Amino acid sequence: MDELLRLTQHGLYCPAGDFFVDPSRPVHRAVVSHAHSDHARWGCRRYLAAKPSEQLLRLRMNADATFDFLAYGEKETVGEVKISFHPAGHILGSSQIRIEHRGRVAVVTGDYKLGDDPTCETWEPVDCDLLITESTFGLPIYRWEPNATIFAAINQWWRDSQEAGKCCVIYGYAVGKSQHLLAGLDPSIGPIFTHGAVEKANDAYRRSGVALPKTTHVGSVDGKPNWQGAMVVAVPSAHGTPWMRKFGRVSTAMASGWMAIRGNRRRRSVDRGFVLSDHVDWGSLLKAVELCDPETVWVTHGSAAVVARYLNEQGRDAKVLEGQLRREGDEDESVRGEVDP
Amino acid sequence: MIRFANLYGELDSTTKTNEKVSAMVNYFANVEQADAAWATYFLAGSKLRRLVPTKLLRKWAAEEAGIPDWLFDESYQSVGDLAETISLVVPPGEVCDDAPLARWVTERMHPLGKMDEPDQRRAVIEIWRHSTPAMRLVTMKLITGAFRIGVSKRLLTRAIASHSGIPTEVVAHRLMGEWEPTAEFFQRVIDDSVDATLPSQPYPFCLAHPLDPKEGPAPLGEVEQYLVEWKWDGIRGQVIRREDSTYIWSRGEELMENRWPEIESAATQLPNGVVLDGEILAATTEGEVLPFAQLQRRIGRKKVGKKLLAEVAVVFHAFDLLERDGCDLRDQPLADRRVQLEQIVEQANHPHLRATELITQSSWGDFAETRETSREHRAEGLMLKRKDAAYDVGRVKGTWWKWKIDPFTIDAVLIYAQKGHGRRASLFSDYTFALWQDGTLVPFAKAYSGLTDAEIRKVDRFIRQNTNDSFGPVRSVTPELVMEVAFEGLQRSSRHKSGVATRFPRIVRWRHDKQPQDANSLADLMEMMPD
Ligand SMILES: [Zn+2]
Ligand SMILES: [Zn+2]
Numbered sequence: 001m002d003e004l005l006r007l008t009q010h011g012l013y014c015p016a017g018d019f020f021v022d023p024s025r026p027v028h029r030a031v032v033s034h035a036h037s038d039h040a041r042w043g044c045r046r047y048l049a050a051k052p053s054e055q056l057l058r059l060r061m062n063a064d065a066t067f068d069f070l071a072y073g074e075k076e077t078v079g080e081v082k083i084s085f086h087p088a089g090h091i092l093g094s095s096q097i098r099i100e101h102r103g104r105v106a107v108v109t110g111d112y113k114l115g116d117d118p119t120c121e122t123w124e125p126v127d128c129d130l131l132i133t134e135s136t137f138g139l140p141i142y143r144w145e146p147n148a149t150i151f152a153a154i155n156q157w158w159r160d161s162q163e164a165g166k167c168c169v170i171y172g173y174a175v176g177k178s179q180h181l182l183a184g185l186d187p188s189i190g191p192i193f194t195h196g197a198v199e200k201a202n203d204a205y206r207r208s209g210v211a212l213p214k215t216t217h218v219g220s221v222d223g224k225p226n227w228q229g230a231m232v233v234a235v236p237s238a239h240g241t242p243w244m245r246k247f248g249r250v251s252t253a254m255a256s257g258w259m260a261i262r263g264n265r266r267r268r269s270v271d272r273g274f275v276l277s278d279h280v281d282w283g284s285l286l287k288a289v290e291l292c293d294p295e296t297v298w299v300t301h302g303s304a305a306v307v308a309r310y311l312n313e314q315g316r317d318a319k320v321l322e323g324q325l326r327r328e329g330d331e332d333e334s335v336r337g338e339v340d341p
Numbered sequence: 342m343i344r345f346a347n348l349y350g351e352l353d354s355t356t357k358t359n360e361k362v363s364a365m366v367n368y369f370a371n372v373e374q375a376d377a378a379w380a381t382y383f384l385a386g387s388k389l390r391r392l393v394p395t396k397l398l399r400k401w402a403a404e405e406a407g408i409p410d411w412l413f414d415e416s417y418q419s420v421g422d423l424a425e426t427i428s429l430v431v432p433p434g435e436v437c438d439d440a441p442l443a444r445w446v447t448e449r450m451h452p453l454g455k456m457d458e459p460d461q462r463r464a465v466i467e468i469w470r471h472s473t474p475a476m477r478l479v480t481m482k483l484i485t486g487a488f489r490i491g492v493s494k495r496l497l498t499r500a501i502a503s504h505s506g507i508p509t510e511v512v513a514h515r516l517m518g519e520w521e522p523t524a525e526f527f528q529r530v531i532d533d534s535v536d537a538t539l540p541s542q543p544y545p546f547c548l549a550h551p552l553d554p555k556e557g558p559a560p561l562g563e564v565e566q567y568l569v570e571w572k573w574d575g576i577r578g579q580v581i582r583r584e585d586s587t588y589i590w591s592r593g594e595e596l597m598e599n600r601w602p603e604i605e606s607a608a609t610q611l612p613n614g615v616v617l618d619g620e621i622l623a624a625t626t627e628g629e630v631l632p633f634a635q636l637q638r639r640i641g642r643k644k645v646g647k648k649l650l651a652e653v654a655v656v657f658h659a660f661d662l663l664e665r666d667g668c669d670l671r672d673q674p675l676a677d678r679r680v681q682l683e684q685i686v687e688q689a690n691h692p693h694l695r696a697t698e699l700i701t702q703s704s705w706g707d708f709a710e711t712r713e714t715s716r717e718h719r720a721e722g723l724m725l726k727r728k729d730a731a732y733d734v735g736r737v738k739g740t741w742w743k744w745k746i747d748p749f750t751i752d753a754v755l756i757y758a759q760k761g762h763g764r765r766a767s768l769f770s771d772y773t774f775a776l777w778q779d780g781t782l783v784p785f786a787k788a789y790s791g792l793t794d795a796e797i798r799k800v801d802r803f804i805r806q807n808t809n810d811s812f813g814p815v816r817s818v819t820p821e822l823v824m825e826v827a828f829e830g831l832q833r834s835s836r837h838k839s840g841v842a843t844r845f846p847r848i849v850r851w852r853h854d855k856q857p858q859d860a861n862s863l864a865d866l867m868e869m870m871p872d
Pocket of ligand 1 (some may be wrong): 036090111
């Protein structure tokens with residue numbers, strides 16, 4: 001299998017197709033799982049990705065690049081390999097990348113989750129010989145609650161804050177998490193406003209045909225509106241900045257898988273932490289491995305050593321993807337450093 | 342039990358005092374008195390004794406979650422808190438038993454202590470299966486004796502006062518001392534028709550505020566308005582003589598029985614209806630105070646043997662009189678209380694009971710010089726107390742001041758780090774510092790406070806990038822960071838590699854300006870050692 005994909009300084013490389021998967025540096029040809037900047041590296045010459053990620057990628061990548069898009073499940077031959085994209089359920093257009101070479105199949109999950117999320121297509125298992133999985137939340141302490149439970153709590157917090165005359169500010173990453181959040185908010189409670197970066201991504205989502213509740217960009221509001229009872233969806237880096245002052249009395253919350261741990265909640269110094277993640281938790285990671293049933297698993301991104309050891313003990317051939325792909329950027333919770341502001 | 346778990350969550354997630362108080366008031370308003378009593382008990386910092394060994398809890402939690410022990414340990418490493426790890430790792434319960442807190446404690450938790458291991462296991466797993474993760478977190482904290490919550494006794498008192506309409510001082514007094522968390526007890530706390538004081542009940546302690554060392558005492562006003570005495574490094578205590586019985590309380594409101602026989606003997610010479618506030622010190626009966634290390638030999642001994650009693654005697658240095666003839670004197674000016682204190686101590690005429698020595702000087706400048714000699718007297722500095730002030734229970738700032746001497750400080754190199762607990766559970770925030778000796782770095786102190794959150798994050802990043810070795814949770818890092826470490830005292834110790842033990846070490850600042858080779862040596866530290 002090693003010859004199908006190997007790890008280089010620029011990330012995972014497929015010699016038989018002469019391309020990189022989610023490269024960590026600009027390369028001539030990138031096959032990209034999704035539009036987060038720690039996967040879709042700016043500055044590549046050519047990008048191949050799933051069709052539903054087109055709006056986001058064009059918005060965020062260098063315009064001079066060549067873009068090719070495939071519908072989910074559609075196969076394209078690149079060099080000696082066949083490539084296809086399969087829903088990963090992480091954000092709009094996120095994909096597992098299936099690479100087939102001489103009857104052997106490797107699947108790179110990118111970031112993924114198994115739960116339902118109305119803003120993107122649901123993850124589906126792909127049979128493979130080699131599975132390269134992320135393990136951001138690869139510890140048994142991470143067990144996500146059903147969406148309905150989480151959103152009931154978020155909407156309840158909104159109502160309570162409204163009653164207390166406060167404005168709610170909830171932080172989520174601009175691309176993906178924010179839209180996942182928006183889709184779960186109950187717009188009958190009050191008006192929803194957005195941070196500029198969030199609204200930009202909203203536009204791309206809407207252009208792609210994803211239904212989101214009505215939102216208003218905070219920057220486009222004239223005069224001094226009454227923020228009491230409103231919901232503002234903002235990026236985490238806005239917390240504690242002067243931008244926040246205009247909202248008056250606020251109740252703040254962070255939506256992230258890391259909020260499962262009390263220490264992280266406190267360090268964020270927000271009023272509430274909602275455990276809402278776009279990554280697999282421990283249980284769904286194991287379930288995904290079982291359903292894809294690969295001979296070999298490479299684990300990357302997060303608790304790789306733990307997951308690999310556990311899978312080995314369960315009788316599956318697993319190893320840590322050496323020198324884990326370096327991740328930079330602050331727009332996805334898979335970047336652990338993001339917990340620090 | 343769900344309400345109590347929610348209360349814990351609310352108190353745990355806010356730093357705002359008003360929100361904490363309103364969470365407690367809301368809780369008290371919605372539960373039975375027996376629950377209110379138990380909640381008061383836990384919030385005041387009382388603990389159940391450890392009912393189940395944590396080793397077993399870890400094992401059972403791993404079994405219940407269907408994971409190997411090593412994976413539980415990895416999880417614990419990542420979370421940094423055992424009860425929290427268990428609450429997360431064990432699958433959610435099937436049903437939720439929302440019986441009152443009092444019943445959870447008496448029917449589900451207390452009995453664990455008397456069970457054999459298989460029964461314990463069954464009972465603990467039943468707790469897990471009958472609770473939500475939030476309830477599980479609280480119950481596991483309670484049965485491991487690790488329940489801690491960021492609520493001061495003052496806030497708790499305020500909440501009960503606001504809930505019941507009883508004045509704060511009265512509630513504070515009724516919460517003092519030892520009591521059983523029963524519905525009757527809570528009723529007594531919030532009942533305005535009963536005089537609830539028991540003979541053993543101490544008064545809330547008046548606390549001193551630290552004086553800003555840069556400003557000094559000048560802003561306090563005229564020197565004549567203050568009584569000045571040494572600030573001793575002993576054990577603060579209240580000696581109560583009522584109804585021919587003696588009760589000695591520590592500031593932590595622990596009843597210290599049979600630990601200070603000399604003082605108990607002195608107390609028998611006091612008339613009934615007397616309460617003294619003062620300091621328990623290792624001292625000669627002539628008045629000379631001995632090093633803290635001597636007192637330490639007596640601390641923690643539940644019973645004192647004859648030999649130790651002969652080697653290290655203690656003397657109660659009384660500095661205040663709170664009650665005489667059964668009358669509460671706390672509203673009288675300190676100067677008047679002091680006159681009566683001296684009379685009472687003189688009448689008792691016992692070698693193990695003295696009134697503290699008062700220091701007189703004519704200016705703050707002279708006192709500043711006196712303060713410089715504190716270490717020679719084995720004192721930590723000076724206490725300045727307003728003569729006209731009532732014995733105040735911490736509401737008003739500014740009647741008692743402690744003017745401490747500057748701590749010892751030394752520049753040391755960070756060599757080991759470990760993840761912190763609670764709020765800092767996922768950061769490397771507990772450090773071991775070392776000093777030079779013959780070209781190697783010898784560890785001498787552990788410190789985990791003094792840096793800002795931003796600095797801790799920076800150090801955390803440094804540690805992750807510069808780890809050379811790990812021993813369990815401890816990382817050995819490249820010796821590069823130099824920090825100024827302060828501590829209150831020093832004593833020889835055979836248990837420490839360096840040969841010395843420091844008291845209350847903490848970080849003063851990060852010395853970005855220093856290279857590791859600029860740090861101090863062990864010899865420099867040894868030079869600071871008193872006699
Ligand atoms: Zn992502
Ligand atoms: Zn990622």
